[in-house]
Each structure stands twice: as structure tokens, then as C-alpha cells.
Amino acid sequence: MALSINSNIKRKLGWMVATTFGGLLLLLIFFHHTFSDNLHREKRHQSKSLATASIGVINSFYSQFLAGALTEVDAKHLAQTALAQATYDQCGYFWIHDLQGNLVMHPMAPEHAGQPIEQWLNKEGVTLFKRFDDTAQQGGGWVEYQWPKPGEITKSPKLSYVALFEPWQWVVGTGIYLEDSHKEIERSFIRSLEVLAIVFGSIVIVSWILARRFTLQLEELAIRDPLTTLYTRRYLNETQDLFVRHDIRDKASHLYVIFLDIDYFKNINDRYGHLTGDAILSNIGHWIRQQTRADDLCVRYGGEEFLVMTLATSHADIINLTERIRHPTYSNTHPVLPKVTLSAGVAMRQPEEDFHSVLSRADQLLYKAKRQGRNCVVMDSI
Numbered sequence: 125m126a127l128s129i130n131s132n133i134k135r136k137l138g139w140m141v142a143t144t145f146g147g148l149l150l151l152l153i154f155f156h157h158t159f160s161d162n163l164h165r166e167k168r169h170q171s172k173s174l175a176t177a178s179i180g181v182i183n184s185f186y187s188q189f190l191a192g193a194l195t196e197v198d199a200k201h202l203a204q205t206a207l208a209q210a211t212y213d214q215c216g217y218f219w220i221h222d223l224q225g226n227l228v229m230h231p232m233a234p235e236h237a238g239q240p241i242e243q244w245l246n247k248e249g250v251t252l253f254k255r256f257d258d259t260a261q262q263g264g265g266w267v268e269y270q271w272p273k274p275g276e277i278t279k280s281p282k283l284s285y286v287a288l289f290e291p292w293q294w295v296v297g298t299g300i301y302l303e304d305s306h307k308e309i310e311r312s313f314i315r316s317l318e319v320l321a322i323v324f325g326s327i328v329i330v331s332w333i334l335a336r337r338f339t340l341q342l343e344e345l346a347i348r349d350p351l352t353t354l355y356t357r358r359y360l361n362e363t364q365d366l367f368v369r370h371d372i373r374d375k376a377s378h379l380y381v382i383f384l385d386i387d388y389f390k391n392i393n394d395r396y397g398h399l400t401g402d403a404i405l406s407n408i409g410h411w412i413r414q415q416t417r418a419d420d421l422c423v424r425y426g427g428e429e430f431l432v433m434t435l436a437t438s439h440a441d442i443i444n445l446t447e448r449i450r451h452p453t454y455s456n457t458h459p460v461l462p463k464v465t466l467s468a469g470v471a472m473r474q475p476e477e478d479f480h481s482v483l484s485r486a487d488q489l490l491y492k493a494k495r496q497g498r499n500c501v502v503m504d505s506i
């Protein structure tokens with residue numbers, strides 16, 4: 125019974141934990157998707173803003189040229205220098221080429237500045253720059269392609285925004301390496317997973333501790349009689365086989381079943397009331413526990429019936445024990461409680477005898493004690 129309560133609760137708790145974890149994981153995946161979409165959008169927006177800002181920078185030098193503060197050559201030179209030095213994030217940079225197919229400025233290939241793009245790039249690269257031109261001429265936009273990161277040879281996926289600076293026919297571009305943003309997303313996902321694992325782990329530990337306490341209390345309730353604090357009949361059913369096995373193994377001792385019943389308890393209840401009857405039962409329960417050893421099994425078998433299972437080496441020990449139990453001295457500590465007497469039947473387990481047979485013999489001996497006038501012990505003759 126106690127075991128089944130425990131495993132039932134554990135199974136339910138296991139399901140609850142698995143469901144909560146699954147739910148949280150789904151939630152995390154959902155937020156991860158939303159987050160990665162948002163980050164991707166933000167990065168696209170960022171490259172557009174940066175490209176637009178770079179056009180603003182070029183325009184400011186162009187304005188100075190128009191105002192006569194700078195020559196056109198100086199204005200272009202200063203604009204290129206400003207953008208060449210403008211880097212952001214880990215790998216972010218700007219480049220400029222013109223619609224005539226010349227590279228104007230590229231911080232990763234400064235030696236090619238002023239040269240036709242086809243001298244610098246292969247056919248595939250030249251075609252890409254043609255796509256930049258087309259997009260820029262259509263009012264600006266994003267282009268997705270493969271390009272090596274600064275300092276690397278292998279190409280990585282990149283998304284750039286390109287815009288046109290009409291007066292000088294310059295196409296300005298800047299972009300993000302998609303891998304970097306994926307890595308950022310991955311990092312944030314792993315961080316969230318770590319937080320989830322810590323939070324979830326703490327929840328599991330706390331719930332486990334609480335459930336354990338709860339199941340222990342339930343187990344205690346299932347096996348202990350609340351009035352007398354003795355074990356219940358259910359617990360007796362669960363443990364009787366252990367005692368029998370012990371009896372079989374241990375040749376030096378024998379298993380005894382002592383059945384006890386309060387005499388004329390109905391009269392006590394009728395005369396003093398049920399509350400007094402309860403107090404007597406409770407005190408007899410404590411008394412029985414005081415008189416027995418820790419490894420004896422003391423059970424409240426029924427209303428005013430008690431059972432003690434014990435392993436002993438001699439009949440004399442058992443008679444002494446039963447007599448001690450039968451004379452409760454609790455009324456010294458509770459002088460208001462009326463004195464009661466008990467009758468007892470004691471049976472010793474015979475070789476090959478099963479527990480129910482010993483129990484029923486002890487029961488019969490108890491009734492014999494009752495018939496003999498009560499307030500006595502009857503033991504089977506061995």
C-alpha cells in the first residue's frame with residue numbers, strides 16, 4: 125500500500141516534470157524562432173541604416189566641394205578615407221565602387237582601389253558587382269551572396285545593403301555575415317537553455333524534496349494508526365512474510381503472535397464516554413510500545429484489539445512480556461483514566477506453519493482467555 129502510494133506519486137510527478145519540461149522547451153523553441161526572426165530583421169535594418177548613413181557622410185563631403193571648401197578630388201578622398209576607417213561589430217566594413225565598373229574603396233583590398241573590378245575579381249565576382257549596381261540603381265536594396273570574411277579565404281554567406289550616391293555614381297555597400305548572426309542566435313539559444321536547465325533543475329529538486337516529504341507523510345498515515353501510533357493491519361499484511369522468513373532463517377528463536385483485547389471495553393465507553401475510551405486506547409498503544417523492542421511489530425488490529433509480533437528464544441520471555449503489557453500502569457500518569465484489564469492469547473509459529481494459521485490460533489487462544497474469565501493470558505501448549 126505504502127509502496128504503491130509512493131510509486132504512484134513518483135509516476136505522476138515524473139509525468140508532470142516531463143510535461144513541464146516539454147512545454148518549456150516548446151516555448152523556448154518558439155521564442156528562439158521569434159528571436160532569430162527579429163534579430164535577422166534587425167540586422168537587415170542595421171545594414172540599411174549604415175549604408176544610408178554612409179551616403180550621408182559622402183554627401184557632407186560633396187556639399188563641402190559644392191560650397192568650394194574642398195576640391196572634388198579632396199572631397200572624394202576624404203569621403204573614401206572616412207568610410208575606410210568606419211568599421212563596426214566584428215567584421216563590418218563599407219566598400220565603394222562606381223557604375224563604370226571600377227573599385228573606388230575596399231578596406232580589405234586597398235591595393236585594388238582605382239582599378240577595374242574585373243582585374244580584381246573572377247567572372248562570378250564581376251557578375252555580383254553587376255547585381256550591386258542594378259540593386260543600387262533601383263533605389264537601393266539587399267543582396268545575398270558569398271564573400272570571404274576579413275582575413276579569411278573561404279567564402280561565407282553575407283547579406284549587404286547597397287545604395288547609390290548619384291552625383292559621383294558611387295555604389296556604397298555594407299553588410300553582415302549571416303554566420304555571425306546565426307552564431308549570435310545560437311549563443312543566445314544556448315544561454316536560454318542554460319537558464320532553463322538551471323531554473324528547471326531547481327524546480328525539479330524542490331518538487332522532489334516536497335514530494336518526498338509528502339509521500340513519507342502519506343506512507344506514515346497509511347501504516348500508522350493515528351490514535352495509538354501503532355502500526356495498522358495493512359502494514360501487518362505487508363510485513364508478516366518478513367517475520368516468517370526471519371523465523372525460518374533464525375533457528376535460535378521463534379516467532380510469537382500475541383493477541384490482546386481490552387476487557388469489557390464497551391462498558392468503559394458506556395460509562396465514561398468515547399473520549400475517555402480513546403484516551404485509554406491511546407495510552408495502551410504507548411504502553412505497548414514502551415514494553416516491546418524496536419524490532420517487534422506492534423499493531424492496532426481492530427477497535428480494542430492489539431497484536432504484537434516478536435521473535436524470542438523462550439516461552440518465559442514471552443509470558444513476561446505479555447504480562448507486562450497486560451498490566452498497563454498508565455493510570456499512574458493519567459490518574460483520571462479508569463483502570464482496565466486485558467486478555468491475551470499467545471501462539472508460537474510451528475515449523476511449516478503459515479502466518480494466517482498462527483494468527484488464527486492466537487485469536488482462538490484469546491477467546492479462550494475471555495471464556496476463562498478475562499484478565500489472563502492463554503498460551504498454546506508446546
Ligand SMILES: Nc1nc2c(ncn2[C@@H]2O[C@H](COP(=O)(O)OP(=O)(O)OP(=O)(O)O)[C@@H](O)[C@H]2O)c(=O)[nH]1
Nearest residue numbers: 385386387388389390391393398399401402427428
Ligand atoms: N472509544 C473508542 N471505542 C472503540 C473504538 N473502537 C472500538 N471501540 C469500542 O470497543 C467496544 C468493543 O466492544 P465489544 O466487542 O463488545 O467488547 P468488550 O466490551 O471489550 O467485551 P469483551 O471483549 O468481551 O471483554 C465497542 O463498544 C466499540 O465501540 C475506538 O476507537 N474508540
